[in-house]
Structures are given as structure tokens and as C-alpha cells.
Amino acid sequence: MIRSARFWSWIAFGAGLLYFFLPLIGMFEFSLRAKRGEYSFLAYERVLGDPQFQQTFLYSVVMALFTIVWGVFLVTPTAFWVRLKMPKLRPYIEFITLLPLVIPPIVIVFGYIRLYNTSSFLPLTGSALGTDILLMFGYAVLALPYMYRAVDTGLRTIDVGTLTEAAQSLGAGWITIMARVVLPNVLVAVLSGAFLTFAIVIGEYVFAALLNRPAFGPYMVWMGGNKAYEPAALAVIAFTITWACMGLIQLATRFSKHERAKR
Amino acid sequence: MAFLDLTHLEKTFGANRVVKDFSLGVAQGEFVSLLGPSGCGKTTVLRMVAGFEQPTTGSIRIDGQDVTGAKANARNIGMVFQAYALFPNLTVAENVAFGLRVKGVPRAERDARVTEMLRLIGLPDLGARFPFQLSGGQQQRVALARALAPRPRVLLLDEPLSALDAKIRVSLRTEIREIQKELGITTIFVTHDQEEALSMSDRIVVMNGGIADQVGSPFDIYNRPTTRFVANFVGTLNTFDARVENPETGTVTLGGVSMTLAEGSLSARKGDTVAIALRPEALHLGRTEGRETVLPARIEAVHFMGSVIRLRADIGGTKVSLDTFNRADQPPPAVGSAMEISVSGRDAIVLRG
Incomplete structure (x- = not known):
């Protein structure tokens, strides 16, 4: 009976693997066919050698890093404060952080354009820097559900209230408490949120396209409409970046100083 | 005048009066226990002294200085919590040094003080360990060392032995009392365990329904209870x-x-x-x-x-x-x-x- 159950679970697992990996294998195989009659990495060479790829990718990486920094500064103190001082507000804050999942990005970006156009009180879209700042805010909103949840989960694993009071009794102010007690103890959670943010920003299309910024997402879409084998290569590259981010989350957990000592 | 002077303290949470007209004077170097059942207001009194709660009315003076409105981090009070509250990302030595670093004490002086404190609590070789690598009793000793390291004016102990097993509890209460006597630090100890209060304290305040029912030496509290509540609660x-x-x-x-x-x-x-x-x-x-x-x-x-x-x-x-x-x-x-x-x-x- 047990042997039969194990057999069927292996069948289900195998079917799942095939369902997930077959299209990827197909795409990977297709990306290798750029040279007629033989497998090669020609499509990858073309993509990686394309100056536009390098520019858009670098732009998106920089935007992702700024978004992460802004997200950490926005979310960590908020989640900490809500847990410590306003626990009754938690359901409302959680609801607000979930809104980006139900409001389409196109609605948000049109709202931004309407609010921050050149004739508004804060004409952010009037300059490249202003638009970049607006784009960063937009990315932070898109990443909010993931970042907030990651940090909130991290805070749940420590007794925030007592640790804060212990630090206060030792003379620490709020900045010291945040920097030396809260952040180091939720660092793994913050890093998880950061890598998820990175993956979101790298692949994001709507915000960047409608704000007319040279990001990686619009480049991928443009490539998909104009080339044959390169889009497949680009998709494989994008997948690799996402998986690398997930791997980094695992590594961050593994090599966190006190987490490592636990093993 | 008492070193720690609590005068007519009151605390209300909404319609609930948790502490009612509580006054207490604690002499320098004295060990006073607040003893009572859950919900009697003893922890609220302690938290008001620590600065984590603001009294609704009344005043708190330490060494003649009014600290009623002062922030918790400006009172120079050491506190030990029931749940140890050691910083999990810091080693034992870093935990003990935390208050000294916040105060800006130079590295050499800080290291010497940490060594002194670890020796005082009998854990001189465990400075490099993380809190989770220690037993409950060891963690609570580290918490005590951390609270004492910045030389606080008053030490507050909030049921520090409640989370420990019976044998450790008995040995640690002797250690805490010996350390307190050695340093001569004014201490308020909150407990619901009458045996702890009777064996450790210079004086006991038995609390009931937010008021101090009786204040006296352990001998008086046990042998001469003045109210039915004290008589029933103690022993x-x-x-x-x-x-x-x-x-x-x-x-x-x-x-x-x-x-x-x-x-x-x-x-x-x-x-x-x-x-x-x-x-x-x-x-x-x-x-x-x-x-x-x-x-x-x-x-x-x-x-x-x-x-x-x-x-x-x-x-x-x-x-x-x-x-x-x-x-x-x-x-x-x-x-x-x-x-x-x-x-x-x-x-x-x-x-x-």
C-alpha cells in the first residue's frame, strides 16, 4: 500500500517536472538554433553583445538597487512601528500592501502621469531624473506586497516589543534600535524581499514603457517583436537571473551569522 | 528621603484603574519585591519606573531627580526581563557591551567591563557564544550582566526566574541576591512566587487590585499579615x-x-x-x-x-x-x-x- 502511494507520488512529481521543464527545455533548444544546421550560442552572443541590452539591463539593475533601498527604508520602520505601537492597524496596513496585486499597473501609472505631469504641482515627468524617481516609487509599490510580507514575517520570528524595551533600558534611541536591533534580526527577511524586488524590477514592462524609460522590460518586448532566436535566449537569461535571485535568498539565509551558528 | 521614591502613582488603561494611589520609598542598595497575583498591577508599577508606561498621576524620583516624564532610554535603569530579551544577532560579549557602546564608552574600557561582568555572573569563557547556544539559566545571567554593565542607578527584575526550571530557579535567586549585595544596587523585583520574594527581599510589597496591601520584611509579611488577602496569598x-x-x-x-x-x-x-x-x-x-x-x-x-x-x-x-x-x-x-x-x-x- 505504502509502496503504491510512493509510486503514484513519484508519477505526480515527474508529471509536474515535465509540465514545468519541457517548455523551458524547448525554449532553450530553440535559442541554440540561430546558426543553421548546428547548435550554437550565437543568439546569446548577439543578445549579450547588443549595446542596447547592456544599457537597458544596467539601467534596470540600478533602478532595482534604488528601489530596494527605498523599499527597505519605507517598509522596515513601518512594519516595525505597526507591530510595536499599532497592532490594531495591522489588518488595514496588510490590506493596503496587497492593493498593488489587485490594481493593474497600468491604472497606477496613468494615475502617476496625471498627478505628476508637467502642469501639475509636482512635475516629476518633466525631467529624466524626475521620471526615474517616479519609476522607482512605482516599482516600490509593485514590490510592496512581497517586501512587506517578507519583513513582517521576519519581525514575527523575534519578540520585537521586549527587544525594543531591552535596548531602550540600555539607553538606545530609535535609530540605534532600528540599526542595531531590528534590522540585523530581520536581515534575511529583508534580503528575501530585496531579491524579489530585484526580480520584479528587471522584468517590469508597463511602468517603464508608459513612462518612456530605457528599461530591460521594454527591451525584451521589443526584441520579441523583431527577432527570431534572440527573444528565446533573452527569456533564458531572464529566467537565470530570477533563479539566481532565489538562490541568493537561500544563500543569505544560510550564511547569516547567527543563523549559521545555529547549525 | 528614599533613593527611589514613588509617590501616589496611578495608572489607568481606558476605564480600568490598574494601579491605585501607590506610594513606596526604596532606600539605596535595598532589594524590594513586588509580590502579587497576575493582574495586581505589580508589572505596571515596574514599567512605570522603567519609563515604558507613563503614570496617569503621581511622580517617580530617583536620587532626588524627578524622572516621571523622562524617556526610558534617559533614566539609566537596568532591566531584566522574564523572556531574557537577549539580542539574538549578538554574541554574549556583544550583548553585555551593548549599553556601554550606546553610551560611547571607549573600546578598552568596554572590553574590561564586559570581562568583569562575565566573571561576576560566572560565565567568563562564554563571551563568543550566541544566546541560543546557552541554557535558560545562562541566558538570564547574561541578561543580568547586560543590565548591570552600564552601572545603572536602579535595577528592575521583571519575573526573571519564571521561565526557568525549579532547580535553576533556586540557585539563580541566590546568585542574583549575592550579586545585588556585592554591587549594592537598588533593586525592584517583580514576582508572583512568594518563596522567591520571601527568600530574596529586604522588604516585600504585597499587591492586590492595584494597591499595596502590606509592606514589610519577609518575616513580618509571613508571620504578621495584616489582611486576609496577604495571609492567604503568602504561604x-x-x-x-x-x-x-x-x-x-x-x-x-x-x-x-x-x-x-x-x-x-x-x-x-x-x-x-x-x-x-x-x-x-x-x-x-x-x-x-x-x-x-x-x-x-x-x-x-x-x-x-x-x-x-x-x-x-x-x-x-x-x-x-x-x-x-x-x-x-x-x-x-x-x-x-x-x-x-x-x-x-x-x-x-x-x-x-
Whole structure:
């Protein structure tokens, strides 16, 4: 009976693997066919050698890093404060952080354009820097559900209230408490949120396209409409970046100083 | 003037008055316990001293300085929590050094103080460990060292032994008291464990419903409780209703038997009913010299507790507990047997309130 159950679970697992990996294998195989009659990495060479790829990718990486920094500064103190001082507000804050999942990005970006156009009180879209700042805010909103949840989960694993009071009794102010007690103890959670943010920003299309910024997402879409084998290569590259981010989350957990000592 | 002076403290949460007109003066170097059941307001008093709660009314002075409105991080008070509250990302040494770093103490001085503190708590070699690599007792000692390292003016202990197992609890309370005496630090200790309070304190404040029911030395609190609550809460107590026969001589009748109370302990009129309390150790099996009142009893249960045997007996419908020392050559009485129990009126406590 047990042997039969194990057999069927292996069948289900195998079917799942095939369902997930077959299209990827197909795409990977297709990306290798750029040279007629033989497998090669020609499509990858073309993509990686394309100056536009390098520019858009670098732009998106920089935007992702700024978004992460802004997200950490926005979310960590908020989640900490809500847990410590306003626990009754938690359901409302959680609801607000979930809104980006139900409001389409196109609605948000049109709202931004309407609010921050050149004739508004804060004409952010009037300059490249202003638009970049607006784009960063937009990315932070898109990443909010993931970042907030990651940090909130991290805070749940420590007794925030007592640790804060212990630090206060030792003379620490709020900045010291945040920097030396809260952040180091939720660092793994913050890093998880950061890598998820990175993956979101790298692949994001709507915000960047409608704000007319040279990001990686619009480049991928443009490539998909104009080339044959390169889009497949680009998709494989994008997948690799996402998986690398997930791997980094695992590594961050593994090599966190006190987490490592636990093993 | 007391070193730590709490004057008419009140604390309300919404409509709930948690602390009511609480005043207490603590001398420098004194160890005072706030003892009481859950919800009596003892932790709220401690948190007001620490600065984590603001009193609704009243004032807190430390060494003559009014700190009522001061922030928690500006009071220079050390605190040890029930849940240890060690910073999990820092090693033992880093935890102990935390308060010193916040104060900006130079590295060399800080390291010396950390070494001194770790030696004081008997863990000189564990500085490089993380908190989760220590036992509960070790963690609480580190928490004590961390609280003491910045040389606080007052040490607050919020049920620091509650999370530990019984044996560690007993040894750690001795250690805490010795360290407190060695440093001469003014200490307030919150506990619901009467044994801890009785064994550690210079004075005990028994709290009930937000007020200080009785303040006194452990000896007074145990032997001379002034209210029924204190008498019942501290130690085991047998209570009887007695009828006053002669207020001048302190004579009452207890289950039809006459008993003379200690001089001056009775302030009632003839014919009044008063509540009399007797500790289990004040009741003796059989007739014994110096215990003039003999009451007939029936043994209902025998609890062997090692060095002491606690008996449950029925005296004329009143259930009582009495303790007798274990003797290898004398087995305890059988359940159901009829015995005589002797008591002295001088051991009786007349309860009020």
C-alpha cells in the first residue's frame, strides 16, 4: 500500500517536472538554433553583445538597487512601528500592501502621469531624473506586497516589543534600535524581499514603457517583436537571473551569522 | 528621603484603574519585591519606573531627580526581563557591551567591563557564544550582566526566574541576591512566587487590585499579615471563625475549645466572630508542651514531600493543613485515623479586611 502511494507520488512529481521543464527545455533548444544546421550560442552572443541590452539591463539593475533601498527604508520602520505601537492597524496596513496585486499597473501609472505631469504641482515627468524617481516609487509599490510580507514575517520570528524595551533600558534611541536591533534580526527577511524586488524590477514592462524609460522590460518586448532566436535566449537569461535571485535568498539565509551558528 | 521614591502613582488603561494611589520609598542598595497575583498591577508599577508606561498621576524620583516624564532610554535603569530579551544577532560579549557602546564608552574600557561582568555572573569563557547556544539559566545571567554593565542607578527584575526550571530557579535567586549585595544596587523585583520574594527581599510589597496591601520584611509579611488577602496569598493558611469570649484577656472559642490569643492582638467586642488564621507549622500532632489548646481531628490525606509531611485534617468540619517533619523511625498517621492537634493562641493571626 505504502509502496503504491510512493509510486503514484513519484508519477505526480515527474508529471509536474515535465509540465514545468519541457517548455523551458524547448525554449532553450530553440535559442541554440540561430546558426543553421548546428547548435550554437550565437543568439546569446548577439543578445549579450547588443549595446542596447547592456544599457537597458544596467539601467534596470540600478533602478532595482534604488528601489530596494527605498523599499527597505519605507517598509522596515513601518512594519516595525505597526507591530510595536499599532497592532490594531495591522489588518488595514496588510490590506493596503496587497492593493498593488489587485490594481493593474497600468491604472497606477496613468494615475502617476496625471498627478505628476508637467502642469501639475509636482512635475516629476518633466525631467529624466524626475521620471526615474517616479519609476522607482512605482516599482516600490509593485514590490510592496512581497517586501512587506517578507519583513513582517521576519519581525514575527523575534519578540520585537521586549527587544525594543531591552535596548531602550540600555539607553538606545530609535535609530540605534532600528540599526542595531531590528534590522540585523530581520536581515534575511529583508534580503528575501530585496531579491524579489530585484526580480520584479528587471522584468517590469508597463511602468517603464508608459513612462518612456530605457528599461530591460521594454527591451525584451521589443526584441520579441523583431527577432527570431534572440527573444528565446533573452527569456533564458531572464529566467537565470530570477533563479539566481532565489538562490541568493537561500544563500543569505544560510550564511547569516547567527543563523549559521545555529547549525 | 528614599533613593527611589514613588509617590501616589496611578495608572489607568481606558476605564480600568490598574494601579491605585501607590506610594513606596526604596532606600539605596535595598532589594524590594513586588509580590502579587497576575493582574495586581505589580508589572505596571515596574514599567512605570522603567519609563515604558507613563503614570496617569503621581511622580517617580530617583536620587532626588524627578524622572516621571523622562524617556526610558534617559533614566539609566537596568532591566531584566522574564523572556531574557537577549539580542539574538549578538554574541554574549556583544550583548553585555551593548549599553556601554550606546553610551560611547571607549573600546578598552568596554572590553574590561564586559570581562568583569562575565566573571561576576560566572560565565567568563562564554563571551563568543550566541544566546541560543546557552541554557535558560545562562541566558538570564547574561541578561543580568547586560543590565548591570552600564552601572545603572536602579535595577528592575521583571519575573526573571519564571521561565526557568525549579532547580535553576533556586540557585539563580541566590546568585542574583549575592550579586545585588556585592554591587549594592537598588533593586525592584517583580514576582508572583512568594518563596522567591520571601527568600530574596529586604522588604516585600504585597499587591492586590492595584494597591499595596502590606509592606514589610519577609518575616513580618509571613508571620504578621495584616489582611486576609496577604495571609492567604503568602504561604498556606488555615482559617477559622472564632467567637470572642473575653476581649481583655484575648480569649476566644474555637470549635467549642477555649484559646487565648497573643496580648493586644484582639480588637473586637464580646460575642463578635473574628477570623483566626494558623500556619500549617503552628499545628502539631498530639499534645505538646506549650500548646494549650487541643482540638480533636480526623486525618483525611497524607502528602509525603520529603523532609516534610503535609497532612490534611478535619477539625469539627473545618479542613486544615499541618506540617510535620519526616522521621524515618516514625511513619505518618494513617488516613481516617482520629488524632489530637495542639495549637498555641500566640501563633494565631487575627485577620482583618
